[in-house]
Each structure stands twice: as C-alpha cells, then as structure tokens.
Amino acid sequence: MPKAMNTISAFATLSIIALLAGCQSDPEQLTAMEAPSDPIQKMVFEQILEPEGLTDRSYPFDYGYADLNGDTEDEVFVLMQDPYFCGTGGCSAYLFNSSFEKMNTFTVVKKPVLISHTDTNGWKNITVWSDGALRLLKYDGESYPSNASTQPIFNRDARKRRAHDLAIQSDLYLDGGYELTERTDLPIFTPIDQFRFQFKRESDPDSVFVVKVNTLTSDIFFSKE
Structure with missing residues (x-):
C-alpha cells in the first residue's frame, strides 16, 4: 500500500x-450512487x-x-x-x-x-x-x-522555534532569503517533529521556496514552487 x-x-x-423508462432516463427517478x-x-x-x-x-x-x-x-x-x-x-x-x-x-x-x-x-x-x-x-x-x-494539550512551540532557527540558518536562506513563514498545509500523519516553511529569494523573487525541517534529526530539505 x-x-x-x-x-x-x-x-x-x-x-x-438512473431508473430507465424505455430507452430514456428520467432525472426525477435518480437513485443513490453506486x-x-x-x-x-x-x-x-x-x-x-x-x-x-x-x-x-x-x-x-x-x-x-x-x-x-x-x-x-x-x-x-x-x-x-x-x-x-x-x-x-x-x-x-x-x-x-x-x-x-x-x-x-x-x-x-x-x-x-x-x-x-x-x-x-x-x-x-x-x-x-x-x-x-x-x-x-x-x-x-x-x-x-x-x-x-x-485529551491533554500538546505544546509544539519549542519544536517550531527550533525548526524556524534551522531554516533561517540554512545556506539557501542566508543567500538572499526573506519573508520566511510557516506552512500549515501539512498532510495527515506528518511527523510531529517536522515543519514546513516558505520564503522568497532576492535572486528569484517570483518563485516560492519551501523548506521542510525535521527537528528530531535536524534534516532540511528544499523545494521550489
């Protein structure tokens, strides 16, 4: 799977x-979906x-x-x-x-x-x-x-601060990056230690750069949209 x-x-x-009447289907006779x-x-x-x-x-x-x-x-x-x-x-x-x-x-x-x-x-x-x-x-x-x-509240703020720091300290962001913001469109079952941010770069202002940060492993991955 x-x-x-x-x-x-x-x-x-x-x-x-559709329930058929002869060769024609009647919109008023529609039944449940298959x-x-x-x-x-x-x-x-x-x-x-x-x-x-x-x-x-x-x-x-x-x-x-x-x-x-x-x-x-x-x-x-x-x-x-x-x-x-x-x-x-x-x-x-x-x-x-x-x-x-x-x-x-x-x-x-x-x-x-x-x-x-x-x-x-x-x-x-x-x-x-x-x-x-x-x-x-x-x-x-x-x-x-x-x-x-x-259920108990889970505080993720310390992880988010660390992820933010790792993102702004990355080589790609330091090389002309600006407007770093958190992405909240996370797929279901994203790892709890993983965060996504987006930013722009002075050398390519028309593109959006996405950085994925794992605070458990300190791994950072970049992509461009």
Whole structure:
C-alpha cells in the first residue's frame, strides 16, 4: 500500500444510477450512487456514508497512511470535511486498520493530524487539533480516545522555534532569503517533529521556496514552487 498522503474530494467521479423508462432516463427517478471502485473511496462509502444514509452526493474528506503499530502495514486516518460531519470545533474522523476495518471514531478534529515517534502500548501517539489546541491521543490497549477535545494539550512551540532557527540558518536562506513563514498545509500523519516553511529569494523573487525541517534529526530539505 503506498504511503503517500493525499487530499481528495470523495466520489467526485461517481456515476448516478438512473431508473430507465424505455430507452430514456428520467432525472426525477435518480437513485443513490453506486459504491466506488477505488479502495479508499469504497471504504468511506460503505463504512461511513452508507450507515448514515448519505449516498446521494459526494462528501469531501482528507486521508493519510501510516504504520501505527509497527507491523509494516499501514493504518488509514480519514478526516471528513463536509458540514454534515463538522461543527465549530472540528469534524468527525475515523481510523481504519490495514484491512480497512474501522478501529476508531473521533469527534471534534481539525488538521494538523500528526504522528509521533513515541508510542503507547505498541501504537504511535497521535496529535490532532481540537478545541483550540493540539491534543495528544494515546492508545490504551484497545483504542484511541474518541473525544479529542478532552485529551491533554500538546505544546509544539519549542519544536517550531527550533525548526524556524534551522531554516533561517540554512545556506539557501542566508543567500538572499526573506519573508520566511510557516506552512500549515501539512498532510495527515506528518511527523510531529517536522515543519514546513516558505520564503522568497532576492535572486528569484517570483518563485516560492519551501523548506521542510525535521527537528528530531535536524534534516532540511528544499523545494521550489
């Protein structure tokens, strides 16, 4: 299973089944959508949408892969993005095992959704944004806590300051770099020690340079957009 993390709009290309009358289809006789063939979309359709009776239109979501329990198989975290699943504090999220079986339902979740290098009871700790702060979710031996907003606050500020310092001290930034700002568009299951910034350079002011900094390893990677 690929580990690439993606943001997709669920079922954007799903077809609508029409009840046929002779050789013509009647728009007023449209029924629910067919289950999609894409494995992730099918999982969301059958295990999240169908139980709610939500099969008549698309429902956007984000998702990401990571091996949380060290068995070399990826778990899948799905964060719904449609108002049906969201309130002012966040949205519903779901964790599936490598067999696409639902393990956990979470409430009041927003991005970033980050994965720690530390674990509890054999499963990686997760942090999510909920109720105005990053919250630390630990596996209790059976599941992760479902209500993220009640979990302990995780402070990432010291890591961010170190990442910022590493970025501005990098050779590329020192060579005419300016306007360094943090990027918050992190894929689901970004490592908790990893930060992204963007900046411009005097020699190429029309381009945006992106620097990815890992505060655990001090590794720095650059790209240009």
